[in-house]
Amino acid sequence: MAWVHHAAMFLPALLATILRLHDPAGVPTEPPVTYVLDYGTNHLDRADWLATNRAAPPELLHLGSDVPMTSNWGPVRKIGGENVAYGMGDFTLPISPDDVAQRMTKLTEMVRALHAAGVKMVMPYVCTMTIAGHHERRAGFWSFYDRWNDYAARFDLGPRPVADPFTWLQRKPDGEIHRFYTYTGDYYPGYQPNHRYAACVNNPAWQQWMTREVAMVARCGYDGVFTDNGGSQRCYCELCQKLFRDWAQKRGLKDDNLLHAPSKTGDARYAEAQRFWLENIHSYQALLRSAAAMINPSFKMFANGGHRRPQNVKLAFADSDFIMFEKSFGPLGTHPGLADGTNVNHNIVELKFVQCLRRRVKPIILTRSGYPKSQPPFEMNKASASLGCAEMAAFGNGGGFLIRPNLPSGAEVIRRWNTFHQRHAGLLSGNDSLATVGVAYWSEQTLFSAKHMTSVTALSDMLLASHVPFDFLMEENFNEQFLSRYSAIIMPDIAHADAARLAAVAAWARAGGRLLLAGAHPADSPLLAMTGSVTRIEKLPDANILGTWLRDAAAIVDDGRPELRRVYINLFARRHPARIVAHVLNYNTPLGVDALPPAPIENISLRIPLPRGLKPRCVTAFDADTDTAQALEWKSGSETLAVTLPRLLISKMILVELSPS
Ligand SMILES: [Zn+2]
Numbered sequence: 001m002a003w004v005h006h007a008a009m010f011l012p013a014l015l016a017t018i019l020r021l022h023d024p025a026g027v028p029t030e031p032p033v034t035y036v037l038d039y040g041t042n043h044l045d046r047a048d049w050l051a052t053n054r055a056a057p058p059e060l061l062h063l064g065s066d067v068p069m070t071s072n073w074g075p076v077r078k079i080g081g082e083n084v085a086y087g088m089g090d091f092t093l094p095i096s097p098d099d100v101a102q103r104m105t106k107l108t109e110m111v112r113a114l115h116a117a118g119v120k121m122v123m124p125y126v127c128t129m130t131i132a133g134h135h136e137r138r139a140g141f142w143s144f145y146d147r148w149n150d151y152a153a154r155f156d157l158g159p160r161p162v163a164d165p166f167t168w169l170q171r172k173p174d175g176e177i178h179r180f181y182t183y184t185g186d187y188y189p190g191y192q193p194n195h196r197y198a199a200c201v202n203n204p205a206w207q208q209w210m211t212r213e214v215a216m217v218a219r220c221g222y223d224g225v226f227t228d229n230g231g232s233q234r235c236y237c238e239l240c241q242k243l244f245r246d247w248a249q250k251r252g253l254k255d256d257n258l259l260h261a262p263s264k265t266g267d268a269r270y271a272e273a274q275r276f277w278l279e280n281i282h283s284y285q286a287l288l289r290s291a292a293a294m295i296n297p298s299f300k301m302f303a304n305g306g307h308r309r310p311q312n313v314k315l316a317f318a319d320s321d322f323i324m325f326e327k328s329f330g331p332l333g334t335h336p337g338l339a340d341g342t343n344v345n346h347n348i349v350e351l352k353f354v355q356c357l358r359r360r361v362k363p364i365i366l367t368r369s370g371y372p373k374s375q376p377p378f379e380m381n382k383a384s385a386s387l388g389c390a391e392m393a394a395f396g397n398g399g400g401f402l403i404r405p406n407l408p409s410g411a412e413v414i415r416r417w418n419t420f421h422q423r424h425a426g427l428l429s430g431n432d433s434l435a436t437v438g439v440a441y442w443s444e445q446t447l448f449s450a451k452h453m454t455s456v457t458a459l460s461d462m463l464l465a466s467h468v469p470f471d472f473l474m475e476e477n478f479n480e481q482f483l484s485r486y487s488a489i490i491m492p493d494i495a496h497a498d499a500a501r502l503a504a505v506a507a508w509a510r511a512g513g514r515l516l517l518a519g520a521h522p523a524d525s526p527l528l529a530m531t532g533s534v535t536r537i538e539k540l541p542d543a544n545i546l547g548t549w550l551r552d553a554a555a556i557v558d559d560g561r562p563e564l565r566r567v568y569i570n571l572f573a574r575r576h577p578a579r580i581v582a583h584v585l586n587y588n589t590p591l592g593v594d595a596l597p598p599a600p601i602e603n604i605s606l607r608i609p610l611p612r613g614l615k616p617r618c619v620t621a622f623d624a625d626t627d628t629a630q631a632l633e634w635k636s637g638s639e640t641l642a643v644t645l646p647r648l649l650i651s652k653m654i655l656v657e658l659s660p661s
Helices: 002-015 047-055 097-116 141-146 148-152 204-219 238-251 268-293 310-315 348-357 382-395 410-423 443-447 451-465 499-510 543-549 562-566
Strands: 033-038 060-063 121-123 125-127 130-134 195-198 224-228 300-304 322-327 362-367 400-402 437-440 470-473 488-492 514-518 534-537 567-574 579-586 601-609 614-623 628-631 634-636 640-648 651-660
Touching: 033 410, 047 097, 097 121, 097 148, 097 204, 121 224, 121 300, 125 204, 130 141, 141 148, 204 268, 224 268, 238 268, 268 300, 268 310, 268 443, 310 348, 310 443, 322 348, 348 362, 348 382, 348 451, 348 470, 348 567, 362 382, 382 400, 382 410, 382 567, 382 579, 382 651, 437 451, 443 451, 451 470, 451 488, 488 499, 499 514, 562 567, 562 601, 567 601, 579 601, 579 640, 614 634, 614 640, 640 651
Parallel strands: 033 060, 033 400, 060 121, 125 224, 224 300, 300 322, 322 362, 362 400, 437 470, 437 488, 488 514, 514 534
Antiparallel strands: 130 195, 567 579, 579 651, 601 640, 614 628, 614 651, 634 640
């Protein structure tokens, strides 16, 4: 087996690593936030609800359509819920300008009271694209459009757009309207007897309405807005066709006709059309932010649409403030923890991807025990809720893990993590990840095929179980300067590659870096001809083999205890003040309503790499669940620091303070 031989060559490079602390590349970490999503319909004049929030205030509270006018219907009776909820009957009846004004007053009071209760950020729901109603019967949004001028001056809506809302809609290549939503019979089931339409984010009239909508949200005192259905722009309207011609010229594309873009993956024209639409969404997010920023300069954009779409996170939402990963489906649910005694659920790939983007955006994780039906054996409990918060601190760059209002122990978990975030804000801020192993996670590969993403996920599981701290490397990171941070890089299943990026990694490998090409790789890549520093395998090896290969990069010593393979570690570092922050998490935490708390794991040996020129001064472990700090025993070698963690229940954050050696 040839790769075993190569494996032996893989090790010395890791031993020869010259680890340095860098100034953060891009945006460094911020403390996470506790996060609650509450789509209730009855939040106005509710002292009891305010008291619940005061007792355990989430740092980010995400509400439903608690807005003066809903984005999809306009000024109607409906309040709370998301897009589909309350889309029928009396809920969709119009309300008068006086009613809207009164609602704005009440919403403003509610937001002020939530802030006074300790909630830092409150953000309601809008949809980026849905129009609800009936364009022929002039119902719903059309009824509002026909009465636009009754509201325009009072709520700063601007002049009524001349073109009818039917012309604001996304179009298919044949010119028909593009609906996106599954119909049963003649109507959209949630809106019967009305329709659900999808507007084009490039349409100036739709932009006018949505900028005014978001401005109204800001005027109620909200700190930002949640924009749902953020990734569904696939419009071939005349304006989009024109904008694509400009895009094609800028990008030097041969074919500038958007109508030629196929609707399925596998073609470069498909990929380019997706890039175009994602850039449309990116601009639209910026436009909505700028409208609200005139009222509140720090107004935040919180988009949905990250799950299984890393390319959207990078190309559409990198400059938004939050991106939600709505993880509804998984055979064992999606809550973090031990699902069935053997298998671990985690959100680390999503969190690490957003962190390694090193842009403004922060991850929000929504998990479920099952969907549409919950599965009690995989339900969240107090310990797994705490693990979810610990995971956000350990692998994210800020952001929040959803604690639902109905979790019985939710208030306790929120209070506990609020305290942790506040007490350790400094330690959670200004960090960058510290890893000598890089994994290419080229999200734009998914514009061609999902294979790369699947391989990255499988590889991540192997590295986590082997306790190898790793970074995801974006396409843009493939320049020689950035790659010099790493001693080993793995490129799994790359189907398309830019020549300059391959040249950069080739130069890095010639300078001593060790490269593993796993699975597909472009046939004309210069890397294929390289020997010695480049190893190629047809398929990813199993976790044991990879663990052997990268044994010397492991930050936890594997002493054979099976439960240790479900203990995951991540390292962050900061140069000024010089420190390493290690997070150690116990994924042996059982899921399930009636699950017992996890059994503590004792005497875990950590081996933390030491940056050149620095020596440890003090090692302290912090435990969010017990709100305790403990000095740890340590022993320093020239390149590594040995630390024994006496006891791990759910999570520990370990601070290594460094000084010049
Ligand atoms: Zn369009």
